[in-house]
Amino acid sequence: MTAAGAVLRELGAAPLLPRTGDEPPVTIPRDPAREAAERELSKPMYHENDPSLLQRALNRFWGWVDDLFSAASGATPGGGLGLLVIVLAVVLLAAALWWRLGTPHRAATSAPALFDDRPRSAAEHRAASEAHAAQAHWNQAVQERMRAVVRALEERALLDPRPGRTADEAATEAGRTLPSHTDRLRSAAHTFDDVTYGGRTADEAAYLRLAELDHDLENTRPVLTSAAHTTPSSSSQGAAE
Template sequence: MPTWGDGLLVAGGAPVTVPRDPARDAARDELLDAEYHKHDPSVLERVMSWLNDHITGALDGISGTGTSGTTGLVLFLVVAVLIGAALWWRLGAPRRAARTVLDVYGDEGPRRAAQYRADAERHAAAGQWAEAVRARMRALVRGLEERTLLDARPGRTADEAAAEAGRALPRHAAALAAAARTFDDIAYGERTADQAAYQLLSDLDRALERARPDLDTAPEGAA
């Protein structure tokens, strides 16, 4: 059977010689015809196939030994980090589901706001800022309960107290939310307690002692 470069037979059986380079070019042009490639995978399909092969290889490498196992683990961790970063960018930072309970009520019943304020000042004088912040936040919430701006209720979190008090004292709603956030950040160790954090709560506590409730939103009997 004749091939490109070896010659072709024309009508009558006479051989026709075709140079090798033009024959190669003609064959390449023929193979570039779209008809030959209509069933080829798309670019996206090829990319997904490449990713699948590499992820599968990484997972297989984890079960291996020596260098291959280590390499597979590293690749798997890289892929996991990339996926996590993509989800973080798409959905945003996850919010904490839990918040710290204020623990205003002890085994012996609720203490007075004045007692919590005295504890806070004592801790502040000793430079124990985390304890001072916690005591001052409890004093703030207990003071609002004593004025019936908040219902007396154990198990309340700082966020819940701030949101409820903000409805009764809308002018202080933003400051209350900031105080609750500071309390939570310090309680969770995300922020180091310092004098500035304590001063924020102390100033707000004093301001709330003088604040008058919004009569349209305050609980009945609020003073």
């Protein structure tokens, strides 16, 4: 017997067949009986084994997923097997493109200029970078420190002041007179580009590497290109003599 039937029986709802005996049957009108049954069935004792709200939501979600795949497999040649083949083909194609092209970093277009239209000295760029670093604004700190590095090289006449120079160009040109720091200069330029144009986020370690590079460059004597070319010929001439 169902819970509703038991409730109706306990409440004395009108029986289907008249009862025999001396006492007249106890009857309750249909609407009050229904309302009484609803009140009775709303008690927690009848819902102890009901699924939770999360379970009902999951059941609806998986039902929706099942309907979706059923509709897709019905519209795909070969049914469910055909849908599986198509999904695997798409996954393999995406993996092949990822392997061939690699992770996208920056756009292939030319990088914008390193400096803006406000000429400032290396000391001013350093002060700005330190102020940003004190507030943990690492992106801005990295940008200003890289600008300080390049401006300091221009002030030392190791780079010609040239508007529109990019960070990569500055690193390549500076590496000719400071060959011991070529790799670090290129790494600093890549960090600057990643932060400024690639949507990356810098951290304290990246800023400290740039600050250390700036300090080391200040204490490094350049290798003059003309001297580098004349030294071997002079030594060869001395050896011949």
